[in-house]
Amino acid sequence: MWVTDSLLPQIGTDFHTTVGAAAIVVTAYGLTHGTIQFVAGPVADRFGKFRTVAIASLLATLLVAACGIVSSIPQLALARLTTGAMAG
Numbered sequence: 001m002w003v004t005d006s007l008l009p010q011i012g013t014d015f016h017t018t019v020g021a022a023a024i025v026v027t028a029y030g031l032t033h034g035t036i037q038f039v040a041g042p043v044a045d046r047f048g049k050f051r052t053v054a055i056a057s058l059l060a061t062l063l064v065a066a067c068g069i070v071s072s073i074p075q076l077a078l079a080r081l082t083t084g085a086m087a088g
Contacts, residue, residue, distance in 0.1 A: 004029065004080070015073050028077045029084035036088035060086035 004011075004026050012022040044052040063083040070076045 002026075011073075011076070015076070017073055022073060024073065024077045025080045028081035029087075032081050032084035033088040036085045040088055056086045 008019045008022050008026070011025065012019045015022065040052070040056075060083055063079055063086055067076060067079045067083065070079055
């Protein structure tokens with residue numbers, strides 16, 4: 001979960017911004033990863049744990065791939081936000 005922390009200087013360089021501005025990608029992921037837990041449990045109880053984990057894993061995989069092709073910090077933050085939700 002915290003692998004992105006050590007990458008912030010490189011992310012800042014790649015997107016021509018400061019490390020502080022690039023830190024939004026860590027915040028976006030962490031916030032949704034933690035808060036989605038309140039939703040994921042009831043959803044898994046309703047639709048089945050296996051099905052929920054399988055769909056969330058597939059979507060998380062696609063969203064991680066999307067993180068690799070974005071062209072701006074806001075796009076990366078949005079991709080990380082949704083990835084955090086699916087990973088949670």
